[in-house]
Amino acid sequence: MWEQIRSNKRKSIALVVLIAALLLGLGYTIGEAVVPQGGFIGLAVAGAVWAVMSLMAYFQGGNILLAVSGGKEITHDDHPQLFNVVEEMKIAAALPRMPKVYIVNDMAMNAFATGRSPDKAAVAVTAGLLGKLNRDELQGVIAHEMSHIVNRDVLLMSMAGVLLGTIVMVSEIFLRGLWHSGGGRSRRYQSSRGGGQAQVVMMVVALVLAILAPILAKLIYFAISRRREYLADANAVVLTRYPEGLARALERIGGDSAILAHGNRATAPMYIKNPLKGAARHATSLTSTHPPIEERIRILRSIGGNVSYAEYRNAWAEIAGKGRAHMPASVLAQDNEAEVRKTREGAPESGGRRQLRDAGDLVRKLNGFTFLACACGLRFKLPPDYPHDAVKCPRCGRRVAANPGK
Amino acid sequence: MIVGLVVLAVVVVLALAVIGTYNGLVQLRNAVKNAWSQIDVQLKRRHDLIPNLVETAKGYMQHERATLENITKARNLAAQASGGGVGEQARVESGLSQALSSFFVVVENYPDLKANQNFLALQEELTSTENKISFARQAYNDQAMSLNNKIQMFPSNIVAGLFGFKQAEFFEIEVAGEREAPKVSF
Numbered sequence: 153m154w155e156q157i158r159s160n161k162r163k164s165i166a167l168v169v170l171i172a173a174l175l176l177g178l179g180y181t182i183g184e185a186v187v188p189q190g191g192f193i194g195l196a197v198a199g200a201v202w203a204v205m206s207l208m209a210y211f212q213g214g215n216i217l218l219a220v221s222g223g224k225e226i227t228h229d230d231h232p233q234l235f236n237v238v239e240e241m242k243i244a245a246a247l248p249r250m251p252k253v254y255i256v257n258d259m260a261m262n263a264f265a266t267g268r269s270p271d272k273a274a275v276a277v278t279a280g281l282l283g284k285l286n287r288d289e290l291q292g293v294i295a296h297e298m299s300h301i302v303n304r305d306v307l308l309m310s311m312a313g314v315l316l317g318t319i320v321m322v323s324e325i326f327l328r329g330l331w332h333s334g335g336g337r338s339r340r341y342q343s344s345r346g347g348g349q350a351q352v353v354m355m356v357v358a359l360v361l362a363i364l365a366p367i368l369a370k371l372i373y374f375a376i377s378r379r380r381e382y383l384a385d386a387n388a389v390v391l392t393r394y395p396e397g398l399a400r401a402l403e404r405i406g407g408d409s410a411i412l413a414h415g416n417r418a419t420a421p422m423y424i425k426n427p428l429k430g431a432a433r434h435a436t437s438l439t440s441t442h443p444p445i446e447e448r449i450r451i452l453r454s455i456g457g458n459v460s461y462a463e464y465r466n467a468w469a470e471i472a473g474k475g476r477a478h479m480p481a482s483v484l485a486q487d488n489e490a491e492v493r494k495t496r497e498g499a500p501e502s503g504g505r506r507q508l509r510d511a512g513d514l515v516r517k518l519n520g521f522t523f524l525a526c527a528c529g530l531r532f533k534l535p536p537d538y539p540h541d542a543v544k545c546p547r548c549g550r551r552v553a554a555n556p557g558k
Numbered sequence: 559m560i561v562g563l564v565v566l567a568v569v570v571v572l573a574l575a576v577i578g579t580y581n582g583l584v585q586l587r588n589a590v591k592n593a594w595s596q597i598d599v600q601l602k603r604r605h606d607l608i609p610n611l612v613e614t615a616k617g618y619m620q621h622e623r624a625t626l627e628n629i630t631k632a633r634n635l636a637a638q639a640s641g642g643g644v645g646e647q648a649r650v651e652s653g654l655s656q657a658l659s660s661f662f663v664v665v666e667n668y669p670d671l672k673a674n675q676n677f678l679a680l681q682e683e684l685t686s687t688e689n690k691i692s693f694a695r696q697a698y699n700d701q702a703m704s705l706n707n708k709i710q711m712f713p714s715n716i717v718a719g720l721f722g723f724k725q726a727e728f729f730e731i732e733v734a735g736e737r738e739a740p741k742v743s744f
Contacts, residue, residue: 232679236686244693
């Protein structure tokens, strides 16, 4: 485990250096192009923007993500099964502390992890996921999210995301500024200062860089995100010793057409399935945070009687048909083979409609809904901001007090 | 004078090596202890859950008195062994796991019991406890292996012998199909 974290750290440093170099290069060139000898001003501006955005992401990343998605923290008694499954994976992954568990009020099936270090980790699942997966499938999903935490992918991807965001922002500002000033000013510079030749060259270089840098940074970012997804899948298999659980979960999640209401581009790599609109159609393209779900399932299904990182890598090479190894060498060196757990007889099916309804009710309870029962036997729920004292029963028309507690 | 210094240097180096090895061994021993306490917590939890389970099931399963008595017996045996040696505990806990899995097979014939909310909650807790034991067991055995390796290998075996470090016992549950949690359906 240690080796893995260290290799990830080394990689994340290399990544930060690479994209950061791109950002600083861009800043410098733009500075030179706009003001003669202004390269270091541009450098400083780009660096400052980056620093501010990094600090914001570092200290608030997890909270912003959860606040945006509207997650509510739960305890063991709210949903024993979910809480237990998280605790099981916490033990399997040897995390120092129990992550916080959140439920997101959304009927799309998805899950994500946040927290820059294992101490501050949290996992969140949507009500839709909770309502449609059985225990084994849920375990697979949680193991995948837990792997993101153990591998420190949250930190890695948020830092990379910030750099990417800064590059896009700086390029945009430069290109728009250029458009509005119409290039007229720079011509005036040329005539008044004589040595405009270098300035023109710098302007062209800056223009090209401002167009290419965001694209390049995005490609690096997405490639890394996809690799982390494969690694998290492999890690989940090693944690649960049950590839079929995650495979079936992915199958159900892939078949689910609902789209997450708060899908966010910056946090997409932390989800089990790409939460963005239209992501499925372009899944194989270079600009996706996630590998295609069918491919992930086929890799999981082709794992034989033993689970290990090496086993996953072999399955991956066979399915994806590319010779390159996705697993860091240090992970493979520490590899232990373990037997795949047998499928339980009469594999427990998910509870169907009832389970879905229970998940919906739980989310409503967490969000402060009032549960009412009419004398005619109908049960219904009122949102917390319902303005009136009483409500008409939709079935029999009786008046039911909206706040029976008061 | 020079001979004296050389001897002194050798003694200092040796002392440092012994101290380093000793500290390493202590660290590993504590890690094993810590990993064991993780298992122990879950074993105790299982002991606490079983009387409730038997109590809930009793009303529905008059014809399965023997199965229920088996569980209670295995549970009491396991509770008595708790705090004893790792090997002994592993043996009695295996018996308990076996009794539980045959119980959950029988439960399939009692739909009323399977619909009981209290029973369902207990079943979830037991399944989870069983899983936690199996995940914690792996971590414990890994730690035990590192400690044992250090105790057996040269030169740390000299220091281990000097200070009386004992090898850790592995926690192996010997049941056919041991990795399966009790058969559970939801």
